[in-house]
Amino acid sequence: MTNHIQPLCQSSSVFYRTRFFLAAALFCLLLLGNAVDSLAESPREYERAKDELTALQKDTRRSKWREPWEDLAERFMTVYEKQTQWRNRPAALYRSALALDELARRSGRGSDCTRAEARYRMLWEKHAASVLADDALYRAARLRAEKRRDQAGALKLLEKLCAEYPKGDMADEAAAYIRKLDPERKISKPDTEKKTKKAKGKAAQKGTFQFHVRRVLLDAGHGGRDPGTQHNGILERTVTLDLAKRVGSILAAHGMDVKYTRFSNRWVSLDDRADKVRTTRADLFISIHVNANPSPQVQGFETYYLDFARTSAASRLAAVENALKGRSAASREKLPASKLFQVQQQESARLARNIQSTTLGFLRKKKYATVDGGIKTAPFHVLRKSGVPGVLIEVGYCTNEREAAWLAQSAYRAQLARGIAYGILAYANRK
Ligand SMILES: [Zn+2]
Numbered sequence: 001m002t003n004h005i006q007p008l009c010q011s012s013s014v015f016y017r018t019r020f021f022l023a024a025a026l027f028c029l030l031l032l033g034n035a036v037d038s039l040a041e042s043p044r045e046y047e048r049a050k051d052e053l054t055a056l057q058k059d060t061r062r063s064k065w066r067e068p069w070e071d072l073a074e075r076f077m078t079v080y081e082k083q084t085q086w087r088n089r090p091a092a093l094y095r096s097a098l099a100l101d102e103l104a105r106r107s108g109r110g111s112d113c114t115r116a117e118a119r120y121r122m123l124w125e126k127h128a129a130s131v132l133a134d135d136a137l138y139r140a141a142r143l144r145a146e147k148r149r150d151q152a153g154a155l156k157l158l159e160k161l162c163a164e165y166p167k168g169d170m171a172d173e174a175a176a177y178i179r180k181l182d183p184e185r186k187i188s189k190p191d192t193e194k195k196t197k198k199a200k201g202k203a204a205q206k207g208t209f210q211f212h213v214r215r216v217l218l219d220a221g222h223g224g225r226d227p228g229t230q231h232n233g234i235l236e237r238t239v240t241l242d243l244a245k246r247v248g249s250i251l252a253a254h255g256m257d258v259k260y261t262r263f264s265n266r267w268v269s270l271d272d273r274a275d276k277v278r279t280t281r282a283d284l285f286i287s288i289h290v291n292a293n294p295s296p297q298v299q300g301f302e303t304y305y306l307d308f309a310r311t312s313a314a315s316r317l318a319a320v321e322n323a324l325k326g327r328s329a330a331s332r333e334k335l336p337a338s339k340l341f342q343v344q345q346q347e348s349a350r351l352a353r354n355i356q357s358t359t360l361g362f363l364r365k366k367k368y369a370t371v372d373g374g375i376k377t378a379p380f381h382v383l384r385k386s387g388v389p390g391v392l393i394e395v396g397y398c399t400n401e402r403e404a405a406w407l408a409q410s411a412y413r414a415q416l417a418r419g420i421a422y423g424i425l426a427y428a429n430r431k
Contacts, residue, residue, distance in 0.1 A: 042086075042088065042091075043079055043083050043086060045075065045078075045079050046076070046079045046083070046091075046092055049072055049075045049076055049079065049095070050095065052068075052072060053072050053095060053099060056068050056069070056072065056102075057102065063102075063106065064106065066103065066107065069099050069100070069102055069103035069106075070099075070103065072095075072096075072099040073096045073097075073099035073100045073103070073119075074096075076092045076093070076095040076096035076099060077092070077093070077096040077119075079092040080092035080093045080096060090123055090127040090130040090131075090132050090133075091132060093119065093122060093123050093126075093127070094120075094123055094132045094135065094136060096119055097116055097119035097120045097122075097123065097136065097139070098139070100115050100116035100119055101116040101120075101139055101143055103116070104143060104147055105143075105146075105147060108147065110148065113143055113144075113147050113148050116140075116143060117140045117143060117144070120136040120137070120139055120140040120143075121136075121140065123136040124136050124137055128164075133165070134161050134164075134165040134168040134170040134171070134174075135170055137157050137158075137160060137161040137165075137170070137174075138157075138158070138161060138170045138173060138174055138177075140157055141153075141154040141155075141157035141158045141161070141174070141177065142154070142177070144157065145177075145181060151181055151182070154177075154181060155178060155181055155182060155185070158174045158177055158181075159187070161174040162174050162175060162187055175187050212283060213256070213283045213284055213424075213427070213428035214256065214257055214283055215256070215257040215258075215259060215280065215281060215282045215283050215284075216248075216251055216256055216257070216258055216259070216282060216283065216284045216285075216286060216424060217259045217260070217261065217276055217277055217280055217282035217284065217285050217286070218244040218247060218248050218258060218259070218260050218261070218286050218288070219260075219261040219262075219273055219276075219285065219286060219287040219288065220237070220240040220241040220243070220244035220245075220260070220261065220262055220288055221236060221237070221240040221287060221288055221289040221290070222236050222237040222240060222289075223237045223241065223264075223265055223266050223267050223268060224237070224265060224266040224268075225267045226267055228240065228289070228290060229291070229398060229399075230398070231292060231398040231399045231404060232398055232399070232401060232404030232405070233404065233408060234290060234398035234404045234407050234408060236289065236290040236398070237265060238265070239290050239395070239398075239407055239413070240288045240289060240290060241262070241263075241264075241265065242413055243288050243395065243413055243416060243417055243420070244260060244288050245260075245263070246413065246414060246416075246417030246418075246421075247286070247288070247417045247420050247421045247424075250417060250418060250421035250422075251421050251424060251425070254421075254425055256424075256425075256428070259276070259280040259282055261273045261276050273287075277388060277390075282388060283388055283389075284351065284388060284389055284390060284424065284427075284428075285388055285389070285390030285391075286390065286391060286393065286420070286424065287390070287391070287392040287393065288392075288395065288420075289392060289393065289394050289395070290394070290395055290396060290397075290398050290407065291394040291396060291397045291398070291399075292397060292398060292399045293397055293399050293400075294399070295399075296399050296400055296401065297400065298397055298399070298400060299371045299373075299396065299397045299400035299402065299403045300370070300372060300373025300374075300396070300397070300403075301356070301359060301360060301370050301371070301372065301373050301393075301394070301395060301396060301416075302356075302373035302374060302375075302376055302393070302394040303352040303355050303356045303376070303391050303392075303393050303394075304352070304375075304376045304377060304378050304391060304392040304393075304394065305345070305348035305349050305351065305352040305375070305376075305390070305391045305392075306344065306345055306348050306377070306378070306390065344388065344389055347389035348389040348390055348391060349375070350389075350427060351389050351390070351391050351423075351424070351427045352375045352391045353375060354423040354424070354427040355391060355393060355419075355420055355423030355424065356372070356374070356375050357423070358419050358420075358422050358423035358426055359420055359423055360372050360419070361419065362415050362416075362418050362419030362422065363412075363415055363416065363419060365415075366411075366412075366415050368406065368412065368415070370403075370406075373394070378392070393420060395416055
């Protein structure tokens with residue numbers, strides 16, 4: 001990440017101690033792993049089907065066939081039915097409906113529309129508190145209006161959405177769609193106590209998805225008098241700025257509002273970076289760094305998000321962040337409420353997963369065999385202060401010759417930036 005950590009890394013006793021710690025931590029994870037996995041992590045079959053769905057959507061030839069959509073709809077449904085302990089189970093149901101929805105849009109058959117809608121309905125009826133319930137309502141309404149030409153039916157679903165999920169993130173879009181279908185129509189507000197209560201319950205549970213992503217703050221690590229790490233001809237402050245600008249222009253092209261902590265080679269304190277989250281009213285914070293390790297064999301693309309967990313590398317990173325943090329206690333904001341903190345952490349984890357998998361996917365497409373360094377956690381001061389979801393990306397180890405050579409190539413940096421940007425977009429669109 002930085003050259004500040006090198007004194008730590010170069011001390012072999014610390015190095016071996018942290019390795020021992022890591023081994024111990026891994027052992028604990030093995031013991032805990034099974035119990036935790038079933039609740040939090042996506043089943044492998046779900047992830048596979050998700051990747052295939054994305055590929056199918058882009059495949060102009062195969063997407064014209066019926067079978068691949070039917071097959072995916074069934075596979076997602078199987079995950080939904082079997083993974084009864086999985087917390088994100090409604091997502092499998094939603095994707096099953098989505099596959100049928102795509103099929104219906106292509107075939108134009110009424111029976112396909114009916115099946116897709118029935119599956120969406122199952123979601124909002126059985127999982128009314130799910131973050132995807134309003135999305136399901138919205139998609140079902142659009143299918144009705146656009147494929148069945150049933151404007152009245154579509155309006156009914158949209159009004160249900162506005163009434164029951166007035167604070168959900170689909171409410172604005174639903175209202176806009178109502179106006180499009182029927183400009184004269186008044187949009188009903190939830191008025192009965194029961195409805196308000198239900199909506200509140202959903203909003204509370206929905207907590208994690210209250211983050212609307214419109215503005216992204218890109219943080220190019222280091223700069224000016226702080227060069228960052230420097231090996232094999234790679235200078236961290238230059239690479240991070242180049243990447244931030246590339247990521248920013250892609251996001252801006254997709255309609256996002258992009259801000260930067262620095263746009264030139266200048267020094268910015270860590271406190272100023274954190275304050276920028278507040279002053280720019282950013283919804284996401286993305287910090288970009290280049291990694292270094294005393295061992296030239298160590299390589300890989302890694303994404304960190306805010307957490308208290310400590311792996312050896314993570315504690316080194318955190319030490320740097322905390323050592324750099326501003327000294328004026330008066331300027332420090334209060335810590336976010338514990339709830340906000342929890343939500344921020346969950347969202348950051350989801351953002352990290354999107355960035356990690358999308359970037360590696362983009363690099364592999366161009367035949368770069370970049371090592372998957374994985375998603376890691378560290379208690380970053382910058383993120384903790386920000387109150388918004390955020391990640392710190394370590395794009396590669398300049399101490400590794402192969403990665404340093406790649407980072408020197410503009411084609412590699414372009415692909416890295418594409419991966420990071422599309423990971424952010426996927427997160428923002430909840431994919
Ligand atoms: Zn760094």
